[in-house]
Amino acid sequence: MKFYGIFVTILFLVFSAPANYSEAQGLDTLLKVSDEINPQEEIKEEKPSLEGSIRKGQEYTIQLNRMNFTLSKELDTLEIMEGIPLAELLSGVVRERLNDGNSKISIRYINELDILLRNIRAQVEIAEKKVTLRTEELVLVRDQLQEIKDDQIFRLDVRDPSILREYQTAISQLREQVEKTEELLSEQRVFTAYYQSRISRMMINISELSEEIDIEKRKAEKALLSKDMSYPWEAKNYDSSLNLSGVFFDSLKLNEVIFSRYVKNNQSLCVFLSVVFFLFYFWVRNILKVIKSQKEFSKIILDRARYVPSNAFLSVIVIFLPLFPFIFSNPPISFLTVLNWIIVVAVTVLLYGKFPKSLFRTWLAFAFMFLIYTVSNLYRDINYSERYYLLVLSVFGIYLAIRIVKFQNKNPDVLPTFIEVLVKFYIAMQGLSILANIFGRFTLSKLLGVASTMSFAQAVGLYLFVLIIMEVIYLQIEVGRKKETDFTSYIDFHGIQKRIKKIFYGIAVLIWTYYFLDNLSLLDIFLDKSRVFLTSERSLINSSFTFGNILIFFLVVYVSSILANNIAYFASIKDQQKGESRDKRLGSSILLIRLGVLSVGFLLAVGASGIGFDKIAIILGALSLGIGFGLQTIVNNLVSGVILAFEKPIQIGDAIEVGGRSGTVKDVGIRSSKIQAYDGSEIIIPNGDLLSQHLINWTLSDQKRRVELIIGVSYGSDMDLVSDILTKQIELEEIMKNPPPKVFLQSFADSAVEFRVLFWVENFDLWIDIRNTVMRGIFKSFKENGIEIPFPQRDLHLKEFPNVLHEKVKSIEELEEFEKGKTNKGTGGPTE
Structure with missing residues (x-):
């Protein structure tokens, strides 16, 4: 800001000094200096005043300070150098692995390399954005600096004695500041260009590797159905030696690096999901605590939920972890495998005590087989020595599936109906795996075996995923049942369950389809084909x-x-x-x-x-x-x-x-x-x-209803007594007093004197019950007071009874005598 003070001082001297010839001549020199510097220019530039030059000098000084501040914020090389060397190392590993001709890469491992390369590209792109942003800032500073240098104020000859000495000093200092800014800009451009070129080489390398991986992937897909090993009855055309420990530890080391690097790159997302997970867990714990401490029938409520009350933590795991592959971007197989192991362990603990012992032992055996398959799925290379133990695993898996089918047939109410369909699908997949193994399609056989086993385990986990969500909703509803007027007290949970369960089952099916396609290494192909078809x-x-x-x-x-x-x-x-x-x-x-x-x-x-x-x-x-x-x-x-x-x-x-x-x-x-x-x-x-x-x-404006009763009594009854009885019976609390109930003598009918009883009830839904109470009371009072309720009577006159009676019957007694005599005659008894 010292330059600002200098220009203000100069402005003060100009307006306060006496106007003599030498100063006027200096001012004239200042105004004409641009034409003297470049007399060959045909275009005449507007000659700025002294005041304008001072104002420009001030603005340029402030602008240069801002440029220096921008240049002082150097590129964050620490974060870039933290990821770029590791990315270069991993890309080198990928290239070395692709160029290794001594081993054959499995299609699953090719997909793993592809995912790894995508993650590397994503990290490099982040660094590229930072470098590009810095480059744009430097270009902007360069343009602004060039605009300052092209101004007429820098064309003045500071050695001209006619220019004020203070003004000469200010221009010299401004030029020195421009030179320093230009030097700093040049250093930053060189510094940024180094990282820009390094990242550019890295992106070129990644693009080349991506093309090579695509080529290898297409080769592997085409060779998937082709014969890649000899038949069992032929001479072996592969190395049968198998060092399981060496293969396991080599794969473990590589997958550990990939897993740790992926978690580190997504550290903020992992922390956020962990916070959400524990918040949800504490919420579920609080629901259980409220039910146990405040609900009168807490044991009955908790018994209706099978899984959440027994282990809330594992229940929340089963809810959250199936969603993680959709939250994380391009998760590697090692990351997905760890998630699947956690889910299977959680499901196993939750099923303990809930399944019959024989069925639970079958699940334990299946979980062990699932562990072997997932470990084998992490191997980098195709190892044909796995042929026979994978064949044994397939046969053992079919045996376990048959046991589940038999159990389902004997106990149809224990397992859901779709389990039978899922088990039959699993048997078909394992059967195809066995056939592919026998006919020399080892890669296809392993792919089918791994996919069927993992998909079955994931289906069971997703089934519990839906059940546990339903239980959490049910428990929350029970917590909300504080009094009868509460909203939740009117909720029919079974009705809600029918509506919501379909939605969550649909979500579970979509998640399982995603898992199944990914297990078959067809997810990318399916998504690409679908994208092309849809777009x-x-x-x-x-x-x-x-x-x-x-x-x-x-x-x-x-x-x-x-x-x-x-x-x-x-x-x-x-x-x-x-x-x-x-x-x-x-x-x-x-x-x-x-x-x-x-x-x-x-x-x-x-x-x-x-x-x-x-x-x-x-x-x-x-x-x-x-x-x-x-x-x-x-x-x-x-x-x-x-x-x-x-x-x-x-x-x-x-x-x-x-x-x-x-x-x-x-x-x-x-x-x-x-x-x-x-x-x-x-x-x-x-x-x-x-x-x-x-x-x-009936309920348009209110819930009230008038009830009308027609009561008939015999002509010999005491009408005043009848009226008193009817009036007394309609003096119930449930009957409204306004309008008042009334009793009228309605009419003299053929066989009865009819009374009309009118009264109002407050609630339309209760009028039938109140009418029932009133009529029962009337009937009981009539019986106690000897009042007869008449019923229609008719006299029957029989003129002739064809084929049986050949004379006129004068009375019922004669007909009964005739029938009695006929009966005695048929049985051999005495007759009249």
Whole structure:
């Protein structure tokens, strides 16, 4: 900032000094100096004033200070040098391994090298971004410095005696500062260029290695189905010596380096996931603690959950670890193998005591076989000496699978139904592995054996993954059951389980498919082929589209429909705690919620898929044509549903009668509504019928209902006593006092005097029970007071009884005498 003070001093001297000839001549020299320096220039530049030159000098000084500050922040070589040498070393190992002609690389190890190279590339790209950012900063400083050097102020001759001495000093110091900045810039550019060239060589090397790996991968894929070893009955064409310990420790050393390096590169992500894991674990622990300390039936609640109460920590592991391959980028096989070992150990401990002993012993044997297969999967080279012990493992695996099938047939309720399908699939895979081994396809045989075993173990782990999530949801619901008016107390857990379980089973199937393709080393091929298939542009008439856009569209619409249905379901549950107040319930407005979610989902689907609203307009135009021809009824029902949602003539939970059918409204859908009849049946009524037909809603404005009883007594009864008895029986607490209950003498019928009893009940759902209580009381009081309830009586006159009676029967007694005499005659007894 000292230059700023110098320029201010100069400005003060200029305006305060006397105006003599020599100073005026100096000023004139200052203003004309640019033309004197370059007299050959045809373009005349605007001559800056002294004040402008001073202001420029000040600005340039500040700008140079900022440049120096930027140049002082050197490139962070510590982080770059921490990763680049190791990346160079590992890339050298990859190149050496690819060029080694003495051994044959397995397809699994080729994929491992490919993943390793991707991780190296990712790390080098991070360093490249830092160097590129630094280079851009230096280029910007260079351009700014050149702009300062090209200014007229640097063309002045500081030796000119006509220029003020202080001004000469300021310009000299400014030039010195520019030179120092230029030297510092040159040093930084050379320094950065060194690392830039080193990273460039590294990227070139990685690109070459990637091409070599792609070539090796294609060769391995083509040779996968070809014969790579002799038949068992032929002479061996491979080295049968097997040093298992040497192969194991060599592979262990390499995989340990890859594993530790990968964890170190993803250290921040590992720390974050660890924090999330323990937070979730402590939350589950707190749920169990609350249930044990605050719930009256805690033992019954915890007994319904089989796995979480027994070991919450391992349960959380089973929930979290299957998701890790999707969170981490390009995880190596060593990392995935460690995750699988942890999952299998956790599953084994959780299944202890939950499975029958024979089935658990089968699982232990399978877990041991899984361990051997996963260790063999870590080997770098194809070792044909594994042939016979892998063949034994395949046979042993089929034996274990058959035991599981037999157990399933004897105990169909112990294991889920899909286990049988999974076991048969495992048997088929191991059978193919045995055939491939026998017919000299060793690589294919090992791949099938490893993939089938790992996939089966992962399927069992994912099955527990779904069950444990369901248990955690159930336990959380039980924790929320504090009082009867709470929201969670109205939740039917089995209904929620049916809805949510399908979603989590779908997620588990997707995860298992990912694992299965990765175990077969087909994941990259599948993803590449799928990407090409989904992103390739196709045309239909004059429109272009991709299957990816269509898939995204239907996927977003499907997800929005699931969200709409589940939101409506939980909203209807919430309504149950406001059943007595119709105004506070959402009721048929849930339909608007569903329509809103579906509309937003549709708009998001259109935007995410990139289909375009112009194409949607074409579809809507075709749809309107279809409406004109044959969809009027459907559209009528759809529009009627919207009208029902706005007008609210019915709500969910209302008791209605329509078209001779009565029941309780269970759902107001987009096209139709669901009514549950009082006999338990469910009636589906189109929304159009609800608006077009006469609709009786017993609970439209309130829950009250009037009950009417017609009671008949004999003509010889005391009518005042009957009235008193009826009045007394309707003086119950459940019967409303306003409007007051009333008893009327209704009519003189054919066989009875009829009384009309009227009373109101507060709750529509209870009127049948209250009517039952009143009628039982009336009947009991009538019996105690000798009041007769008449019933219809008719006199029967028989004129003739064909083929049996040949004379007129005057009375019932004569008919009985006749039948009695006929019976005695048939049995040999006396007759009249």
